[in-house]
Amino acid sequence: MHSVETRLKELMLASLAGDARSYAILLNDVAKHLRLYFLRRLAESHKSDADDLVQDTLMALHTRLATYETDRPFTAWLHAIARYKLIDHFRRNKIRATVPLDDADDLIPVDYSDPATDRMDVESLLQSVPEKSRDLIYRTKIEGQSIAEVATSTGLSESAVKVGIHRGIKAIAAKLKGRAHDNG
Amino acid sequence: MTTDDLIARLAGDLKPVSRTAVAKRIAIGLGVSFVASWLLMVWWLGMRPDLMEASATMPFWGKLAYTLLLAVIGAWAIKRIAYPAGSIFINLILMTVALFAFGILAAGIFAMAPPEDHYALLTGKSLAVCTFNIVVLSMPLLIGAFWVLRGLAPTRLTLAGTVAGLASGAIGSLIYSFHCTESAIPFIAIWYTLGVLVPGLIGAITGRFALRW
Numbered sequence: 001m002h003s004v005e006t007r008l009k010e011l012m013l014a015s016l017a018g019d020a021r022s023y024a025i026l027l028n029d030v031a032k033h034l035r036l037y038f039l040r041r042l043a044e045s046h047k048s049d050a051d052d053l054v055q056d057t058l059m060a061l062h063t064r065l066a067t068y069e070t071d072r073p074f075t076a077w078l079h080a081i082a083r084y085k086l087i088d089h090f091r092r093n094k095i096r097a098t099v100p101l102d103d104a105d106d107l108i109p110v111d112y113s114d115p116a117t118d119r120m121d122v123e124s125l126l127q128s129v130p131e132k133s134r135d136l137i138y139r140t141k142i143e144g145q146s147i148a149e150v151a152t153s154t155g156l157s158e159s160a161v162k163v164g165i166h167r168g169i170k171a172i173a174a175k176l177k178g179r180a181h182d183n184g
Numbered sequence: 185m186t187t188d189d190l191i192a193r194l195a196g197d198l199k200p201v202s203r204t205a206v207a208k209r210i211a212i213g214l215g216v217s218f219v220a221s222w223l224l225m226v227w228w229l230g231m232r233p234d235l236m237e238a239s240a241t242m243p244f245w246g247k248l249a250y251t252l253l254l255a256v257i258g259a260w261a262i263k264r265i266a267y268p269a270g271s272i273f274i275n276l277i278l279m280t281v282a283l284f285a286f287g288i289l290a291a292g293i294f295a296m297a298p299p300e301d302h303y304a305l306l307t308g309k310s311l312a313v314c315t316f317n318i319v320v321l322s323m324p325l326l327i328g329a330f331w332v333l334r335g336l337a338p339t340r341l342t343l344a345g346t347v348a349g350l351a352s353g354a355i356g357s358l359i360y361s362f363h364c365t366e367s368a369i370p371f372i373a374i375w376y377t378l379g380v381l382v383p384g385l386i387g388a389i390t391g392r393f394a395l396r397w
Binding site for chain 1: 185187190191192194195196197198199200201202203205206209266267268269335336337339396397
């Protein structure tokens with residue numbers, strides 16, 4: 001699997017050799033990760049500091065490229081710098097951190113999610129769908145059978161299959177929406 | 185300025201990064217401040233007049249070896265702590281071992297000497313000034329070490345300050361040993377070592393503020 005680490009590290013190595021285009025791509029990616037990282041750790045009242053922190057961190061990274069050791073993971077180096085900048089921000093503003101600072105995973109959240117957990121998410125969502133629809137969705141969307149195939153093997157009409165799938169997906173959508181409401 | 189503008193500007197400013205850039209910065213910072221501290225010693229205290237004769241004696245080389253060893257471990261520690269999340273565990277262990285080894289040697293010499301010499305072994309002729317002079321001589325080095333670290337990326341500032349102080353103290357006492365005429369190992373073990381530890385303390389206290397980046 002082409003992980004975020006491999007990708008960023010390749011870009012970093014090219015940047016260290018002086019390739020400005022790789023460097024711009026790298027900084028763009030890094031800026032996105034940093035933004036999420038800081039947003040997640042700043043209190044509601046300080047969210048507006050995230051962009052300043054991102055720029056500050058990018059500048060620090062730029063002037064300290066030499067402190068990246070090429071035999072070590074890029075994301076760990078980046079995380080150490082981001083974490084330092086965040087703590088420095090807290091100190092300067094006398095903010096007491098109440099969010100855990102130490103999860104390196106959080107900087108690159110996608111990196112560590114593997115297909116297995118994605119599948120578990122799908123599975124758990126499907127559990128909330130009525131059994132008939134669930135089976136239809138499973139056959140068409142996951143196993144990849146065509147509507148016609150499913151219709152023949154279940155003895156339903158093609159339109160009944162379509163309606164069943166549609167209902168199921170609506171149920172999933174409703175469930176996801178509900179989740180979003182819970183979190184917000 | 186938007187983040188996109190900043191990125192464009194930084195990308196335009198990119199220069200290839202040499203793999204030895206960190207080592208070079210350390211060499212420049214410590215090298216320049218070494219010269220400054222050396223000149224300060226020559227101008228303020230003066231070289232010991234008996235340098236030629238002394239260089240044929242054991243205590244001179246013992247002093248030199250002890251301070252040089254601590255200086256090398258310290259400079260290496262500065263390099264290690266200069267990286268984000270850098271660890272200097274091994275350097276602190278080595279330094280402690282060196283301090284204890286020299287301390288044990290000094291205790292042995294002290295124990296074997298006739299009791300009437302004991303007082304002289306500890307206080308020598310320069311007790312009142314030795315540690316103080318070393319601390320003064322290490323100040324240019326401490327500034328140099330701070331300059332080195334501020335351009336790099338230490339993420340634990342108190343620890344980085346301590347390391348910078350210990351290294352400056354060690355290099356400072358190395359320089360001081362070219363002025364100092366003391367030859368008793370127990371004297372060195374106490375007052376030189378203190379001359380290494382006090383700058384370490386100064387670095388520990390000031391590092392948090394002086395090393396921010």
